[in-house]
Amino acid sequence: MKKNNFDNKNSLITPKELKNKLPISQDIKNNILISRQIITNIINGKDPRILIICGPCSIHNFDEAIEYGNLLKNLSLKLKKNIFLVMRVYFEKPRTIIGWKGLINDPYMDHTFDINKGLYLARKLLIKLATKNILLATEILDLNVFNYINDLLSWVAIGARTVESQIHREIVSLINIPAGFKNNTNGDINTAINAIQASAVEHHFISLDQNGKSYIVNTTGNKNCHIILRGGKKPNYYKHNIIKCEKTLLKIGLKSKIMIDCSHGNSNKDYKKQILVIKSIISQIKEGNVSIIGIMIESYINNGNQILDIKNNKKLKYGVSITDGCLDFKSTETVLLQINSELDLILKMRFLKKKNIY
Template identity: 50%
Template sequence: MSDNRVENLNIESNTVLVTPDQLKTKLPLSESATATVMEGRQVIKNILKGEDKRLFVVVGPCSIHDTKAAIEYGQKLKQLAAQVQDTLYLVMRVYFEKPRTTVGWKGLINDPHMNDSFEIEEGLHIGRELLIQLSEAGLPLATEALDPISPQYLQDLISWSAIGARTTESQTHREMSSGLSGAVGFKNGTDGGLTVAINALESVSHPHNFLGINEEGQCSIVRTKGNKYGHVVLRGGNGKPNYDSVNVAVCEQTLDKAGLKKNVMIDCSHANSNKDPALQPLVMENVTNQIIDGNKSIIGLMVESNLGWGNQKMTADPSDLQYGVSITDACIDWDTTEKTLLDMHNKLKVVLPTR
C-alpha cells in the first residue's frame, strides 16, 4: 500500500496503457508484412557478415510527424529501391522518438497531435499502423530505439535499429539492444570519440538480465541471449566530421584492437554534415570514392531525406505546416535523394561485387 506522504510526490497521474499483446491483436502483422521484416533483417545481417556485398542505406525523414507524407515517401523509395537493388539495399528511416537535450517535441508516439496533449496510446496505434502499411508495401524499416518500453509494441516491424549518440553510453539501452531481434548500430559519442560505441558493442553481444515488460504489459525480468549484429555508426562530434578515410581507418584499427568485426556505417547527417543538408550528398560522394579506392569496412549509410528540402518550425496549428518538410533536423529533398543514390549505384555496381 502506498504512503502518499513519501511516495509519488511529483507524479500528477498514472494512466493504464494498452498492453503490447492488445495492440498487436488490434493491429496484427499480415503475412506480407512479416515476410518483409524477416527478409530485411536477414539481408542486413548478411551484409554485416560479408556474405552480401551490397551496402544498406537507412534513408528517410529525420522524424515522422505526418503519416500521409510518410506513405508518399515510402512509395517513392520503393520504386527507387528496385532501380538500385543490385548495389544498395534501401531501408526506410521511420523515427517516432526524438531525444531532447532539454525540452521540445519528443516524436509521434509521445505527442502525435503536436499540441502537448501527449496522447501516447494513440501515438502507439498511429505508429504501428504506419509501420504495417509500409511493411506491406515491401519496405524494410529502421528506427531509433529510445524508450525501453516501446520495443515490445513496435519492434516486430523493425529490420534495423539505431542507438543514438546520447544513449550509446546508457546501460539501459545496451541491455535493451542485446534483446532486439534485428541488427543495431551504435553511434559514436557526441564528442566524436569511439570509446562509448566500442564499449557498447562489447556489451550488446553478451546476455543481460534487466527489468522490463512482457507481452501482457506486466513488469518482468527480461533475460536476453545477446545481439551478435551490433556495429558502429560514425556521425561526427563537437562540430567535426569523422567520415573521411583517416577517421574510418582509425575506427577500423580500434575495432580490430577490441577484437570486433570491422563494420562501419557512416551517418551522412549530424556533425558529419554540420547539420547542413546540402553537405549530405558530398559525404555520400566521399564514401563512394573510399569504396572505389578499396575500402572494405564501410557497410552502410544513414541519410536524412524527405519529400521537401530543409526543415520548418513547429506552429501552433499543425495544419499550417508545409507538407513533406521536416519539423526536426533539416533533410535533403526527394529529387536530391534520388539523384545521389542513383549516382552512387552507378559508380559502385562494378566495384561492390569484387570487394
C-alpha cells in the first residue's frame, strides 16, 4: 500500500514572490483603502448609498473579464450618486461534488492544473482592473490563495459551504476588509450570524506568512461584517424573511446589516429571476426598510451559461458564463439604472432614519 494519495508534488511560488513580480502602485493602494472605508461606512449606516457586488459567477477568460470590467466602470459613473458598484471577480468555485474549480486551480480548463499560472493570471487581472479604478470583490475559499490577492480587494465574501468553517472565521477576524457571510445552503441564517460574532473577536491560530512560512497569528477582530441572504431550499429575500433576520440580529445585540444575493437559492437558480428579487428589494426600501445595505448580482457580457467540455474548451461561446447563469450586461444596466432612479430621493430620507437607529 502506498504511503500517500498523491502522484507527485510541484513547487509553488510564494505570495511575496508573486507580489514582487506583479506589484501594485501607491495610487492603487490608496484607492483600495478608500473604497474599503466607503464600504465600511455603507455597512454601518454612515453612507446612504447601496453597495452592489456585480459580476460573473466565475472568471474563466482574461480578455472577457477586462471587457466586462470596462462596461461596469462606465456604468458606475452614471450610478455613483446612489450606488457603490464593485465588480465580482471570483477565481475559485466550491463544488457540491466535482467540477471545474476555477481559473486559479485550472486556468487552461484542460485538467493540467497549472496553479502557478492561475495565481499569476488572477493577480495580473486584478491589477489590470484596479489600474482602471475598478473596485474588486471575491470569495475567500482556499486560505492559501487569499494571500496572493488580498491587497487588491475592497470586499470579500465567505460562501454558504464554508460559513461554518472555523479557519475562515479566523481569517476574516484578521483582515481589514469588509466581509459578508452567506447563510448556509439549507437556508439557515444562524450559521452566518454565528460567523459574524466569531469574526468580530480576537483569535490565535496557525497560518502562513507571505514567504509561505508557518507562524502564529494573533488577531483583533473584524467589526465590519454583515449577513448575506442567498436563499436555501427556498428564497429568503421576501419582506417576512428580512424582518425575521432583523429580529434575530437584534436579539443578540447585532445591528441589522443585510445584503441580498439575487442569485442561487433566491432565484431558484434561474438567472432571469434575479430581476424579480431586485424589484422586491426596491419595493421593500420604498416601504421603509433600512436594514438592506447591499445587493449581489450574477451578471456577464451575454446571458445564460454554457457547459464546459474539457476536450473542446476552445469552442466556448464568447462572454457566456461556464458556471451559473448570468444576466447579460444590457439587462444589468437597465435594472441598475432603475435602482438608481427609483431610490434617488428615498435613500436620502432613509439615511436620516438610519442615523437615528445607528
